[in-house]
Amino acid sequence: MTAVAEFEVLRRRTLRRQRRETLVGLLIFSAVLLLSFQRSQFFSSDIGGDPLGRIGDFLTRMVPDLKGDALLEDRRTTGSLAWWFYDLPVWLKLGWQTVEMAIVATVLGAIGGLLASFLCARNLMPIAAVRFAVRRTLEAIRTLPDLVLALLLVAAFGVGPLAGVITLAISTMGGLGKLFAEINEEVDARQLEAMEASGTGLIRKIRYGVIPQVLPNYASYALIRLEGNLGGAAALGIVGAGGIGIELQRAITYTEFDTYLAILLLIVGMIFLIDMASEAIRHRLIGLGEAR
């Protein structure tokens, strides 16, 4: 057999195998997708069929009835901006409460995560059993959705921001504990060795050898987490755990779809502001500010 013929045989075989794999993959995928659409009543006719039409209809209901010539009138005038955002002071207050919840929970969660991270970092915790137990606990926390935890905690701690803060703090601990442990494991051992060689004690070793290496990374991860927690805190109010979510719930109870959009825009703006602030701080921390 010539080399060309051999190549052709090989090529045909590879192509056939690839096609077979693609076909099997596609079949499984379509079956699961079909079942999913069926289970989730996506095209179910008893709720009207036509999903796209209903989405369009819903979007038009969300847009407020603003009138161009009355935009800047007071809130008693139908069609003005003030009329659309009719409860702005209350929303701003609850929005600030949401921000506070996110900040307090992030700080508490970061402290918890810091303690946990020392217990599960390979280079700091010599006992394997402790590392294993702490790691598994953190994993379990990460699996549990925030809002399920919030439901449980609202049942125990009652309605209010306390349950929300505890929820977010626990889930933050789960997330940051793992990331902090990774930072701890990446500490450059050579600096510590150099200090050891000059006879440095443990406290000074941590102060001059470990902290300068890890602190910017800790802070950077905690700030990223803060951004996520703000969105989380906004949703928590829906189950009664404090913050702006309660107003979303109220708007839905009275089917005020345009009010819902107003509050949603406030939340988006809030997240945007915190994102910008946090990004600025993070860039300064990792020294991007000077580099630019």
Next chain:
Amino acid sequence: MTRENHARALLLAPQAMRASGTARLRRMGLVLLGVAAFVAMCVDLKLAPEAMLAGMDKFGQLAAGAFPPSDGGDLPRILKALAETFAMAFAGTVLAAIAAVPLGILGAKTVVGQPVLHFAFRRVLDWFRGVPALVWALILVSAFGLGPFGGVIALALADVPSLAKLFSEAIENGDERPLDGVRAAGASPLMVLRYGLAPQVTPIMASQVLFFLESNFRNAAVLGIVGAGGIGFELEERIRIFAFDQVVFIIGLYMICVAALDTLSQQLRKRLA
């Protein structure tokens, strides 16, 4: 560094060992300010130790009532709800991926070169990236009625901005040279995309979509709280009647399913890479 060495170093080169007096003062002031702000926020949120202790006490009671966990004789219904939750996650992820492909292409700097347009498009995606699925679900369930349909759309809406951003980054990071090669062989623009770009970006995109499927399966569990069906609905119902033995059973079962899906998806992603 022994104690004496440390003292000597401080004397010889104070700047190397310790920041100047004003810098230290400023840092201390900032720390104090931060602590004060934190305490003020705690007070404003009414995070009192008594409330905390009372809650812990109540939580202990609830937890004591949760053992041993039981299925409450409703296992088939719970399994059905779990399947529904997975169905919502899967359908939502697929819809989000389909919507995110064109948006991702539009958001890629290499496709839409105009900087202002690119910036504006990315920013709009960024704004909506932070809105959690539950916030979408609340209004969608109200609009479309109780049932999983609203949940599917909510998951899709919450994912589209992040997926589109990841897709456009994947496209931007694609290597230009294979495209040039295919072009040099005389291929049409469509063929260039199919044979030059697609083989580079599809595995990355697929792996990102799998990642979102995992996270959506976690998120889908909470959508039932606002009436979007699935396991969240069963959970909420049982928490409301304080049937915590069943709650613990469902949460345990659900966590096993999450772990199973994570493992499966990890295997698939490893094959893609």
